[in-house]
Structure formats: C-alpha cells, structure tokens
Amino acid sequence: MNILLTGATGFIGKELCKHLADEGHQLVILTRNPQRASNTLGPSHEYIQWLEKDSTPWMEVLEDVDGIIHLMGENVGSGLWTAAKREKILNSRVKSGQLLVEALQKTNHKPEFLIQASGVNYYGSSADGAIDETADSGQGFLADVTRAWEDSTAPVEEMGVRRIIIRTGMVLEKGGALDKMALPFRFFMGGPIGGWQWVSWIHLIDEVRAIHFLTTDAHRGVYNLCAPNPVRQREFSRALGKSLKRPSWLPVPAWAVRLLMGQMAEETVLSNLQVKPNRLLQAGFEFKYTHIQNALQDIFS
Ligand SMILES: NC(=O)c1ccc[n+]([C@@H]2O[C@H](COP(=O)([O-])OP(=O)(O)OC[C@H]3O[C@@H](n4cnc5c(N)ncnc54)[C@H](OP(=O)(O)O)[C@@H]3O)[C@@H](O)[C@H]2O)c1
Numbered sequence: 035m036n037i038l039l040t041g042a043t044g045f046i047g048k049e050l051c052k053h054l055a056d057e058g059h060q061l062v063i064l065t066r067n068p069q070r071a072s073n074t075l076g077p078s079h080e081y082i083q084w085l086e087k088d089s090t091p092w093m094e095v096l097e098d099v100d101g102i103i104h105l106m107g108e109n110v111g112s113g114l115w116t117a118a119k120r121e122k123i124l125n126s127r128v129k130s131g132q133l134l135v136e137a138l139q140k141t142n143h144k145p146e147f148l149i150q151a152s153g154v155n156y157y158g159s160s161a162d163g164a165i166d167e168t169a170d171s172g173q174g175f176l177a178d179v180t181r182a183w184e185d186s187t188a189p190v191e192e193m194g195v196r197r198i199i200i201r202t203g204m205v206l207e208k209g210g211a212l213d214k215m216a217l218p219f220r221f222f223m224g225g226p227i228g229g230w231q232w233v234s235w236i237h238l239i240d241e242v243r244a245i246h247f248l249t250t251d252a253h254r255g256v257y258n259l260c261a262p263n264p265v266r267q268r269e270f271s272r273a274l275g276k277s278l279k280r281p282s283w284l285p286v287p288a289w290a291v292r293l294l295m296g297q298m299a300e301e302t303v304l305s306n307l308q309v310k311p312n313r314l315l316q317a318g319f320e321f322k323y324t325h326i327q328n329a330l331q332d333i334f335s
Contacts, residue, residue, distance in 0.1 A: 035059050035100040036059070036100050036101075037054060037060070037062070037100065037101045037249070038062045038064060038095065038096070038099040038103070038145075039062070039102075039105065040064045040102075040103070040105055040106035041104070041105030041151070042065065042071065042075060043065055043070070043074050045207070046238065047105050049207070049238050050103070050245060050246075053243070054246060055079070057246060060079075061080070062080045062081075062095055063081050064092055064095075065084055066083075066084050068082065068083055069081075084106075084130075086126075086130065086133070089133050089134075092137075093137045096141045097142065097143045098143070099145050100147075101145050101148070102134065102148045102149070103148075103249075104150055104187065106126065106127070107123070107126050108125075108126040110176070110302070111211055111214075114295065115298045127179065127182075128179075128182045129186075130186075131183060132186050135186070135187055135190060138190055139189075139193070144190075144193050144194060144195055145195055146195070147195065147197070147254075148187055148195050148196070148197050149197075149245060150183075150187045151202065152180050152183060152184050152200060153202055153203075154201050154202065154203045154234050155177055155307075156177060156184070156201050157169050157170075157171065157177070157307055157309065158172015158177045159173075159174050159177075159304070159306065161308070163308065164264075165308065165309055165310065166309075166312040167255075167313050180201075184199050198249075199255065199257065200245060200248070200257055200259045201257070201259065201309075202241065203233075203258070203259065203261075203307075203309055205238050207237070207238035208334075216278060219274060219278045219280040220280065222281065224274065224278075224280055225282050226268045227285075227303050227304070228267050228287075228291065228303070228304050229266070229267050229268050229288075230266055230267065231266065231305065232265070232267075232308035233264060233267055233270045234261075234264040234307050235261055235265075235329070237329040237333070239323065240261065240322055240323055244257070244259050244319055253317060255313070257311070257313045257317075258311045258313065260309045261311070261321055261324055261325075261326075263324055263325055264309060264310075265326045269326065276331075277330035277331050277333070291304060
C-alpha cells in the first residue's frame with residue numbers, strides 16, 4: 035500500500051516506518067523538514083513539505099495514497115506546560131487534523147483508512163478500576179486536548195474513510211520517557227515515583243505491530259494501545275531496577291513531583307489509569323510483550 039505518515043520522524047514514527055517498509059509498503063512522509071526527515075529515515079521514502087496553514091503544496095499527494103497515519107504533535111513530555119507550550123500541544127494536533135480534513139474534502143480520491151493518534155489521557159488522569167474503550171472521557175488539560183484531537187478528523191468518516199483512533203499508553207523503548215525514568219537507577223538512586231498509581235504501558239514493537247494490524251481488514255473506531263497487564267508504579271519500578279541490575283529503593287514522593295511539575299505531574303507521571311486493550315484482543319491481535327518484566331528485559335538486554 036501507499037501510506038502517508040505525519041510525525042514519522044518521532045519516537046513511534048521512526049520504528050513504524052521501518053516496520054511498514056519491511057512489510058512492503060511505500061511511504062510518503064509529510065514533515066516540517068524534509069531534508070532532516072530524509073537524513074533520519076533514509077532515502078527510500080518520498081518526503082513532502084508540511085506547511086501548517088496551507089495544504090496546497092502537499093494536497094496533490096493525497097490523490098495517490100491508500101491510507102494515512104497521523105501522528106504529528108508537539109511533544110507533551112518535554113518542557114513545562116507554560117501557556118505557550120499548552121497552545122502548541124493543542125494547536126499542533128487539532129489544527130493539523132483539521133487541515134488534513136480540509137485537504138481531503140478537495141481531493142477526488144479518498145484513502146481507505148486514516149489512523150488518528152490519541153492517548154490514554156482521554157480518560158483523564160485517574161480512574162477507579164480497569165477501563166476499556168467504552169469508558170467516558172475524563173477531566174484535565176490532556177483529556178481536553180485528546181478529545182479535540184480525536185474530533186479534528188471525525189469528518190473523514192462521512193467521506194467513507196475508515197477511521198481508527200489509537201489511544202496509546204506510555205510507549206516503552208530506549209529513548210523517550212523511559213530514559214528519564216532509568217537515569218536515577220543507573221546511579222543507584224532509583225525507586226518508584228509516587229507508588230500505587232497504575233501505569234498503562236506498551237512496548238514500542240507492539241505499538242507499531244498494532245498500528246499495522248489496524249490498517250488491515252475492517253477495523254474501525256477506538257482501540258486502546260496498551261499491554262493487557264498494566265502495573266502499579268511500584269511494580270514498574272521494581273521491574274525497571276531488575277532489568278538494569280540496580281536496586282529500586284529510593285521512592286520519590288508524589289508531593290515532591292507535584293512541587294516540581296505542578297499540574298503536569300498529575301496528568302503524566304502520577305496519572306492513575308488501568309487501561310485494558312479489550313478491542314485489540316477481541317480483534318485477535320497478539321501482543322509480543324504482555325508483562326512489564328519481559329518488555330523491560332528485552333529493552334535493556
Ligand atoms: N510516545 C508515547 O509514549 C505516546 C503515548 C501516547 C500518545 N502518543 C502520541 O503519539 C504521537 C507520536 O508520538 P511520538 O512519541 O512519536 O511523538 P514525538 O517523538 O514527539 O514526535 C512527533 C512528531 O510530530 C512532529 N511535530 C513535533 N512538534 C510539532 C509541532 N509543534 N507542530 C507540528 N508537528 C510537530 C515532528 O515531526 P516533523 O518534525 O517531521 O514534522 C515529530 O517527529 C504523538 O502525537 C503523541 O502525543 C505518544
């Protein structure tokens with residue numbers, strides 16, 4: 035298939051490009067910086083300049099694509115959530131989704147599917163008990179962002195495009211959030227952050243396998259992309275220490291993280307969501323990494 039990707043140069047996108055190319059797909063990368071993207075992802079894909087306010091330079095390419103995977107968005111975990119950062123987090127997602135829709139409205143050919151990135155923060159920052167795709171949206175900045183983000187591409191369904199929303203948990207691989215978590219362990223200073231809150235996670239390999247899986251057949255609607263066994267932060271920290279061959283003994287109290295990061299802490303490192311990937315499992319997707327210890331062992335071995 036001919037697949038168009040946004041956000042392809044990111045943490046998930048880079049691995050996804052490798053996986054899709056290995057599966058024999060042709061990739062068109064819509065990026066803010068084609069030269070840098072080509073240096074990162076290699077010369078075998080097509081690179082097109084993304085302009086945030088104008089679809090004219092890239093619209094034509096939509097006439098030839100079978101599917102779109104839309105991952106683009108200002109990084110949520112880097113830097114504090116100042117007013118300017120919040121605006122970037124929201125606008126880079128919602129406005130890009132709206133621009134894609136506007137461009138698709140003008141093209142004759144419509145793609146077969148559109149995969150819309152989202153996050154488990156849709157459910158808020160704390161929920162009682164396990165939740166699946168039927169749970170209501172929660173409260174907080176990220177919940178508001180994810181709702182608007184998901185809604186931004188909803189009109190493509192009226193164009194007959196199969197839309198799939200991937201509500202992703204914390205994606206695990208070297209780099210990304212895991213590097214920051216592993217750092218104190220490397221200096222024998224590791225321990226749980228908070229402690230009892232649930233962590234919904236997924237190995238990067240399963241994230242990209244699941245995205246590819248959802249491009250096929252008749253899958254549509256919302257899917258939680260998280261491993262079937264979320265863990266409490268204490269267990270996560272123990273497994274991380276074990277994989278790094280370091281102790282997990284120095285807890286970071288929740289109040290200290292709140293003091294440092296404010297509201298951002300509540301909705302990221304301290305968020306308490308036990309999310310289950312029920313729809314993926316019902317659809318027959320088989321996770322490679324179902325338990326945190328195996329996932330972290332694989333990553334740090
Ligand atoms: N990683 C996770 O654990 C996780 C969990 C849940 C949801 N997600 C979501 O999944 C998507 C992909 O995640 P990721 O970790 O791969 O993201 P990432 O590493 O931060 O990369 C996102 C990509 O989006 C583009 N981008 C960055 N800032 C932008 C801005 N201000 N305006 C427009 N484009 C911008 C960049 O591509 P170009 O420079 O090439 O344009 C970048 O490579 C994100 O939207 C993220 O919120 C990720």
